[in-house]
Amino acid sequence: MTTTAVSAPLISIEGLAKSYARNTVLHDLNLGLHAGRVYGLLGENGAGKTTFAGILSGLTHADSGHILIDGEPHAFRVPKDALDQGIAIITQEQSLALDRSVAENVFSGQLASTLGFVRTRALREQFTSLRDSVGFTDLHAGTVVRSLSQAKRQQVEILRALARDARVLIMDEPTAILSIAETQHLLQLIRRLAEDGRLVLLISHFLEDVLSVADEVIVLRDGAVTFAGPTEGQTPRTLTQHMVGRAVEIEHKRPTRVAPDAPVRLAVTGLTRTDGIGPVSFHVRAGEIVGMAGLVGAGRSEVARAIFGLDKISSGTVAVDGVELRRLTPHNAIRHGLAFVSEDRKHDGLSLVHSVRENASLVVRRKFARFHFRTVRPEKSAVGRHTDHMMVKASSIEQSVWQLSGGNQQKVMFAKWVMTNPTVLIVDEPTRGVDVGAKAQIYDIILGLAAQGIAIVIISSEIEEVMGLAHRLLVMRRGRVVREFDWGATSRAEVIAAAFGDYEQEDDTRDT
Amino acid sequence: MTHSASALLRYRSRDLGIAFTAIALVVALSVSTDTFMTPGNLVNILDQIAVVGILACAVTVPMIAGVFDLSMSAVAALSAIMAITVANRWGIVAGASIAIVIGVALGTINGLAVTYARVNSFIATLATSMVFRGIATAVTDGQIVKADDMSLQTLSRPSPIAGITWATWLLIGVFAIVGIVVAKTVYGRNLYAVGGNPNAALVSGISVTGTRITAFMISGGLSAVAGLVLASRALSAQPSMGTGTEFTAIAAAVIGGVSLAGGAGAIWRSVLGVVLLQLIANGFNLLGAPTIYQQVVQGALILFAVSLDQFLRARDG
Known part of the structure; x- marks a missing residue:
């Protein structure tokens, strides 16, 4: 970690305020941000993080207050004004031209050209040198963005920001879409970018990410700064306290026992999808919560979607209360008492x-x-x-x-x-993008439903969540269930090891 | 859990802006002309909006479900031609029935093209409209098909009630039935769900495919009804009849506040949009203003309506 900079701040925020209608989102924000440092910006949903980032990057406008860059006041009307000052934002909703190549996206708006004709070779060379300087070596200039994974697309966005000589990078929840290994790589990159003299503002719900990478943390609550200072000495507990004004600790109690002879409400046998995921077999008893852990792409959501009839299967059966579903369609699934809280609220929820x-x-x-x-x-x-x-x-x-x-x-x-x-409730990532307070309420809802005798399947990338809630935890890897643990019979590290497979165990540096 | 007063006002002003505009136009025309508020003129206006009004009701159904039907006037032409052909031989009832059956069938083809063949509805219905008109030309050899029976003309005649024509009553009937289906039934609800977020609708056990195909069947059937009204005016039908009317209908729906993105709108909005366009045309007529500017005003109104909607969305967001 660098020592406290004595130089003048790169960005000074003076009395920034913003309200929507009668709702004040930011009041009188004052901050000084220095080059070469990583700032973690924390707060519950609605605390004003995204609005603050939006004002800094020209996406939204402040009602009052000033932004000074190198001591000079600036007002950003549009994102381009902020970009001209070297401030780039990488948002949750990526803004890429999906059907254009990686290189075109990276240099969009500043393509090397002669008399209006794009100089393809120069473009490739520019791209290669930029890419190698950052270390995204497996990204190729000509690849069409649509064919890339979420993580790779994010790398394209980062390159685009760097191609514009950004001195300030704002990242809004960049790790939410990444697997553990990908998150590690991103955090390492963020450190490198700071060491090169850039300022990184990292907005995140993941306290561990912020604690591991940020030099300083800024905590917002109801539009005001409740803490701004060095990361050193902070713990998830103290940060949560700053965020919610009280100590909130989600402690999972041992779930109420399920009788070993409780009726099996959901039985999945040999379920194999047409894309090759599976075969998967498991059952859930009345009142039982079964968790599913695994990496992004391990096939957890895919299994859930197949059970619910949203995607096609090539073999296998699904039975609810002993009755086998003849046709797997959402309509039929609902008729038989299945319910599915899907992963992506905006996409299909x-x-x-x-x-x-x-x-x-x-x-x-x-x-x-x-x-x-x-x-x-x-x-x-x-x-x-x-x-x-x-x-x-x-x-x-x-x-x-x-x-x-x-x-x-x-x-x-x-x-x-x-x-x-419902007889069976499948919940996929129930707490993604949800603040701490609501999280606890959602856990209570899930436990309450199980207590009513509903069989519950919970899929989550937050390992503590599934470990804490589920009676039994299934770990998936490459489309199959590879391990099963009872509540309290495992550790986070063991679950991650199972999820990665033995050969990749060393990748879990995130566990502390 | 109640709306605050200002939120309610904003909701209402956004909702009823179109109605206020129409009322303002009525008042302005009543004051500035002696001829507007006469029974003859009002009956005339109501008769003139019958065809576009029925088509506006028709197009709103797929629009709410997030798809467009650009084949409506072609469906109207083809089914009217078949109606007259059949009516000349087996009578008007058989002719009218066959028209609606054909309209629904052509709508089904549109629906299948959009859902199973996954063709964008704009392109799919543009393509089918060429096919339908082509078939109409082939069937008629490009000639006008004349009705032997005068009974078809009944639609264009005044009814005993208030002197309103039967075509107007047909519009009122279509408006009432489609309005109730869209606003009050489970199927109507599914239309909004499918247009608002097809993925969420699918997860909720709603058949996106089925809902959209049915929407096209409704717009096809209603297009045939509009075709009958058109045919009754001239006592004949021909392949090029009504060309482009669907665009007026879509424009009216948009002016009334039906979302181009799907998931929002109402039948009354579309009909009010039609009324508004007709009031402008009528105003030009009565005031003796050069009608060449009528299209300019109507076009500007469409731009205004859509930009106002965008503005309100941006502000509320």
């Missing part, structure tokens, strides 16, 4: 333009219909009851879901599926 009510009652809408006509009043009261039970914070059930925080969106998803009175 919620219709963001529609209200909480419309979303929550989407599956059970027939229940509230007479001769196909909707009856609004019972629907409203049922949705209201369930969303209240899930502690959804919304101005009313008629509010559009895109206006809700990630945690509340997730609770709407739970309400939607619990309303179907």
